[in-house]
Amino acid sequence: MRLQTWRALGRYSVGLGLRGVEVVGKLGLYIIAARALGAHDAGLFFLCLTWIGLASTMARLGLERAITRHIAAELAIGQGRAAGRDLRTGLVVTGFAATLAAVAAFALAGPASHLLFGAPDLEMPLRLSALVLVPQTLTITIGSALAGLKRGIAAQFVQNALWPALMLAALAIGVSSLDSLILALAGAWTLCVLIGLALLARDRRRFTDHATPADAAASADERADGPAEILPSLWHTARPLFVVELVQVSLASLPVLALGVFVDAASVGAFSVANRISMLIWVVVISIGTFAAPNYAELHRRGETSRLLAMNRGIMLTVAALGLPMVSVMMIVPELLLDLVGQGFGSAATALRILAAGQMIHCLLACQDILLAMTGHGRTLRRLNLLQLAVCVVLGAVLIPVFGMTGAAVATALTVAQGAIGTTLMRVLLFKSHKNAAAFERA
Numbered sequence: 001m002r003l004q005t006w007r008a009l010g011r012y013s014v015g016l017g018l019r020g021v022e023v024v025g026k027l028g029l030y031i032i033a034a035r036a037l038g039a040h041d042a043g044l045f046f047l048c049l050t051w052i053g054l055a056s057t058m059a060r061l062g063l064e065r066a067i068t069r070h071i072a073a074e075l076a077i078g079q080g081r082a083a084g085r086d087l088r089t090g091l092v093v094t095g096f097a098a099t100l101a102a103v104a105a106f107a108l109a110g111p112a113s114h115l116l117f118g119a120p121d122l123e124m125p126l127r128l129s130a131l132v133l134v135p136q137t138l139t140i141t142i143g144s145a146l147a148g149l150k151r152g153i154a155a156q157f158v159q160n161a162l163w164p165a166l167m168l169a170a171l172a173i174g175v176s177s178l179d180s181l182i183l184a185l186a187g188a189w190t191l192c193v194l195i196g197l198a199l200l201a202r203d204r205r206r207f208t209d210h211a212t213p214a215d216a217a218a219s220a221d222e223r224a225d226g227p228a229e230i231l232p233s234l235w236h237t238a239r240p241l242f243v244v245e246l247v248q249v250s251l252a253s254l255p256v257l258a259l260g261v262f263v264d265a266a267s268v269g270a271f272s273v274a275n276r277i278s279m280l281i282w283v284v285v286i287s288i289g290t291f292a293a294p295n296y297a298e299l300h301r302r303g304e305t306s307r308l309l310a311m312n313r314g315i316m317l318t319v320a321a322l323g324l325p326m327v328s329v330m331m332i333v334p335e336l337l338l339d340l341v342g343q344g345f346g347s348a349a350t351a352l353r354i355l356a357a358g359q360m361i362h363c364l365l366a367c368q369d370i371l372l373a374m375t376g377h378g379r380t381l382r383r384l385n386l387l388q389l390a391v392c393v394v395l396g397a398v399l400i401p402v403f404g405m406t407g408a409a410v411a412t413a414l415t416v417a418q419g420a421i422g423t424t425l426m427r428v429l430l431f432k433s434h435k436n437a438a439a440f441e442r443a
Contacts, residue, residue, distance in 0.1 A: 029167050030276055031341045034269065036176040043269030044122050045178055046276075047260055048129045050253045051112075055105050056137045057249040059098040062242025063090040064144035065293075065373050066234055071148030072294030072374075073231050073301040075206065084207030086234045087145050087200075091138065098137035106130040117260045128182045135189035139163075142196035149203050152291040158196040160286070163188040231301065232376070240378035244369075247385035251392050251415050252279070255408035258400045271405045273341050274348035275412065278330060278355035281363055284323045288315055289370045296374035308375070309431060315367050323363035330356035351409035358413025361420050368423035377430060384422040388415050 034042040067090045074083035109126035113119055143159030146152075166188035167181075175184050256275065259268045292315050299308040330337065334352035338345045372381045392415040399407030 029164050029171070030273055032168070032171050033181065034273060034341045034345065036171060037178060037181070040264075040266055040269070041178045043260075043264075043266055043272065044119065044125055045181065046256065046269060046272030047117065047122065048125050048182060050256045050272075051105070051126060052129050052132050052136065054249050054253045055101045055133055056098065056140070057245050059101040059133065059137045060094050060141060060242075060245060061097055062238040062240070062245050063094055063234070064141050065241045065245070066090070066238035067141065068144045068148040068293050069237060069297040069374050070231065070234055071145060072150070072297040075149070076298040076301045078210045080206055080208045080210060083148070087207070089234060090141055090145070094137050094141045095134065098134040101137075102130040102133040105133060116257075119260075125178050125182055128179055128186075131186040132182065132189055135186065135193045139189055139192040139196055142193065142200060146196070146199060147290050148294050148297075149206065150294050151199065151203065152294075154199045155290055156287060158192050158199065160283075162192050162195065166191065237376070237378060240382040241373055243382045244373070244378065244385045247382075247389045250389060251412070251419075254392060254396055255400065255412050258396050259405065259408055262401050263404050267347070267405060270338075270345045270348040271351055271408055273345050274334070274338065274352040274405075274409070275355060277337055278352060278359050281323050281326060281359040284326070285319055285362070285366045288319050288322075289367045292367055293370050293374050296371055300375040305431065308371075312367070312371055312427075316365070319366035320364050323366070324360070327356050327360045327363055330359075348405055351405045354406070354409035354413050358416035361417035365420040365424040368427045369419070371427055372423060372430075377426070380426055380430070381423065384419065384426060387422070388419050391415055391418060 033045060037045055067086060070086040071083045074080070074086070106127050109130070110123050113122035113126055140159055143155040146155035146158065163185070167184060170181070170184035170188070175181055252275075256268065256272055259271055292311070295311060296308060299305075299311070331353050334349040334356070335346055338349055338352065369381060372378070392411055395411035395414060396408070399411055401407075403410070
């Protein structure tokens with residue numbers, strides 16, 4: 001038991017180390033890219049990233065979280081062939097959908113740049129952004145599969161740590177124009193796909209049926225919480241999670257896109273930098289969540305609710321301990337962080353303070369959305385996210401035209417806090433009922 005604990009701690013440490021590489025890489029990328037491009041082109045670059053992120057999320061169809069859950073849950077009871085089928089389905093479907101999304105993004109680049117953003121010089125960068133869609137979508141799907149295999153370190157390396165490092169290398173060798181930076185991004189994500197597929201190939205033997213290990217079968221006492229989960233189809237899991245993923249990327253994208261309509265590109269760039277700095281808290285959350293997700297799915301499949309909830313408490317405490325110092329720096333010295341980027345970005349200091357306040361709530365109540373997704377409560381999560389989207393749209397429509405960056409920051413922070421609070425309350429209600437039912441059965 002002690003050996004397993006030390007191994008788990010070692011994996012978490014390496015995973016957090018990779019997340020540290022990601023934090024440094026992304027922060028360095030944002031700073032160096034903003035300095036190289038200038039405030040105006042940096043604003044266009046971040047609009048392109050937002051455009052790509054929204055289209056890629058649509059192309060994934062909610063399959064990435066569903067794949068993580070299904071692979072972990074099927075392997076927990078020795079159903080490797082079923083896990084392999086779900087993996088192949090996810091890769092083929094998301095690859096095809098990403099190709100269609102890339103064609104659509106290329107076709108819509110002209111109307112979007114001229115009619116939506118009023119920035120004709122954005123047309124070519126948006127067209128080039130279509131090249132990023134297929135490799136980015138496939139990389140995220142592959143990383144989710146690796147997470148389901150409990151290869152959390154590999155998943156984080158492929159999904160999050162490698163591409164910022166490659167982009168920094170591109171900047172170091174002289175890639176400095178907006179168009180060339182987007183082409184470099186497409187190349188970086190393509191390399192991530194190839195490495196991710198190679199890592200999956202190493203685990204191909206796990207996609208065969210095998211007997212459940214004795215230590216994986218819960219005893220009668222351990223399973224007193226309730227019966228093992230009956231796993232639905234992959235599509236049944238993915239449908240509500242598709243809405244969830246689409247809403248989440250919309251919550252991150254809509255304030256930026258709205259600013260692109262009401263303010264100049266320099267202001268969009270300043271807010272985008274502040275927003276992306278605040279979202280570095282997600283680095284900690286996703287890092288821990290990548291390791292937690294397959295364990296949530298595995299324990300739920302076996303009906304071990306007490307162990308699942310105990311693990312969840314430890315996850316929340318870990319994220320809070322790691323994330324709150326970062327939030328404190330953002331709230332206390334936002335000017336210092338923004339001055340590192342360069343001139344013209346300090347105007348977003350107030351916005352960064354507000355965004356950090358929302359991330360503080362998220363940090364204290366982290367990973368509850370992952371818990372709901374991995375335990376079959378996708379529909380509940382979908383309702384919570386749709387409510388978030390409605391609040392974001394209303395707040396954005398009221399605040400952004402009047403208050404600009406500050407209004408966008410308030411809308412973003414409030415919806416982030418709403419999501420964390422809502423998922424935590426639902427987790428308490430849902431699993432309280434599970435515990436009560438189990439106690440009734442034992443009585």
